[in-house]
Amino acid sequence: MDGRYDPVVGLLRGTVLSSSHPVSHPIRESSWYAFGLMMRNGPSDQQRAERILGVILDNQYPAQDGTDHESPWAGSFRRSPDEPLPTEKAVAWKEYDPNWREFIGCEFALTLHVFGSRLPPELRQRLHESIRQAVQGELHNRRLLPSYTNIAIMFGQLLDEDAVYRRDSAMAGIREKWVHDTVAIFRQNQSFMEYNSPTYYGVDLFGLGLWRRYGSTNFMKSSGDDISKRLWLDIATFYSAPMKNLAGPYDRAYGMDMESYVALVGDWIGTVVPRSKAPLPATMTVETPHLADLWFAPTFVFLKATLPDSIGNDFLTLTQPHDLTRRIDSSRSVSARVDRNFLAGGETAHLQRGVDAGSQYHPLAVQWRTSCGQVGTLRISDTPAADVTIEQGQALVSWKDHVTFALHDPCADTLKIDRNSWEAGNMRIQVQTDAVSSSHASDHKDVVIRYERGHFSRLVFTVLR
Incomplete structure (x- = not known):
């Protein structure tokens, strides 16, 4: 300083x-x-x-x-x-x-x-x-x-x-x-x-x-x-x-x-x-x-x-991967998975909270350790409202009208995206959704994927060793 x-x-x-x-x-x-x-x-x-x-x-x-x-x-x-x-x-x-x-x-x-x-x-x-x-x-x-x-x-x-x-x-x-x-x-x-x-x-x-x-x-x-x-x-x-x-x-x-x-x-x-x-x-x-x-x-x-x-050495080592749930108040609850090379967390609020471009609120947050050593991330970047529950390595996402996901892969030129499958280096995400339409736009490290006229998506995550 x-x-x-x-x-x-x-x-x-x-x-x-x-x-x-x-x-x-x-x-x-x-x-x-x-x-x-x-x-x-x-x-x-x-x-x-x-x-x-x-x-x-x-x-x-x-x-x-x-x-x-x-x-x-x-x-x-x-x-x-x-x-x-x-x-x-x-x-x-x-x-x-x-x-x-x-x-x-x-x-x-x-x-x-x-x-x-x-x-x-x-x-x-x-x-x-x-x-x-x-x-x-x-x-x-x-x-x-x-x-x-x-x-x-x-x-x-x-x-x-x-x-x-x-x-x-x-x-x-x-x-x-x-x-x-x-x-x-x-x-x-x-x-x-x-x-x-x-x-x-x-x-x-x-x-x-x-x-x-x-x-x-x-x-x-x-x-x-x-x-x-x-x-x-x-x-x-x-x-x-x-x-x-x-x-x-x-x-x-x-x-x-x-x-x-x-x-x-x-x-x-x-x-x-x-x-x-x-x-x-x-x-x-x-x-x-x-x-x-x-x-x-x-x-x-x-x-x-x-x-x-x-707490012991919890900030130096992860003793055991685990799932957890918490209640914030009568209408909000969270669920998460904590692992050595993968994190996922979601919040439900009875579809009363949305996300826009300037939002600090992230009802879905996913991180993984990539093949190039840095951290890849996935979040919801735009939706009128969304609820997310994490279960057994999956994210269950309920949303209103439309939802946009933002995926960042720090390892250059590894993104492969279509409606039902996202690939980002060592991360594989299988997508099930009732959306009528989908689209995506990307550069070499970032992609936004948008689903419209639906209300549900299931994301299944696999981090390759």
Whole structure:
């Protein structure tokens, strides 16, 4: 990260694919770097960290204690200093990101807990006031629900920080209800609504780590510890060490192969296994998708992964291939196969969830280790609605109107596709379907296969040795 620091601006320089919103000088990611500098505490590290924190604070949108004229972005932060002030009709996640309240606010909170005594009093005061601004802006906005898992957990910590610092009993009451509601959702089925996300499970573990270390109530501390361990157990159950991937389905994912992009779960696992065993890209450049998520790693190293003893070496070896099922809530369930050279996962939701080109939701996720050593993938890329069940090496896919599958084979020029048979190197997929029509389009590594006027497909997978 040191090489990406811009002393003129006082922030890190962005990368081509820094995050979901590429920026010139990413403010959130610079807050992670500042914490890492304070951890390292080398010559001039603290001076640089203080400069970064000051620049970030200067780029917070002010909140006015929840007045009726509060803007939807109040208390959040610019994503980069050159980002223009949002206009009245600004769209969240395009012109601004409301979640920067929680991401940056929680990093400020951690910095205060760990290094507050080393910071100048004026800077400490500004950080506390920034957390208050983030809380006020979020409360006024009323957009957040406890089911928005990763942000809800972090917001619980911010409520706690503000209530304790200002000795505010009313805020403490808001915190109590929020934390209990967030935990209650998990307790229903031992699962979060943002289920099985290679990126956002990493944020969950961050927020829960703050709860267990710095929560001001016994309930926060014990819930943070217990849910962290249960989440790690679920991650380990879905994980194949030989594949270096989590089996799907993915409620939210930015990629299909953790060896091809930086996922925060990969960062976390990388803190407990040798680098060569971590589910991260083997080599990284500024072109690596979500490269900047790697910069969260110093925070994860400090918080430490709380792995249950029963996990053992699950992130180093796959002891036994297995099938599994989980219930997310009353209408959603998942099934998966975890093997040494093959992963498949599916989600059913009573045909109430669809997929489009920009979707992070993957109700079907299939990966296999190809003959050239890389990971091949299959997903649904477009459908009004689909349910997927994994059974005995098969995917049973129910869909409405039409469905499009996207298949990626990193081994060049091995794709052979027709209506009832797909061949991608060492992967053979037999297809049974009631679709009236089918079509496909491909280049040398990727193909999309579309079925129309039907409602069912059965995919039978065979990975050749």
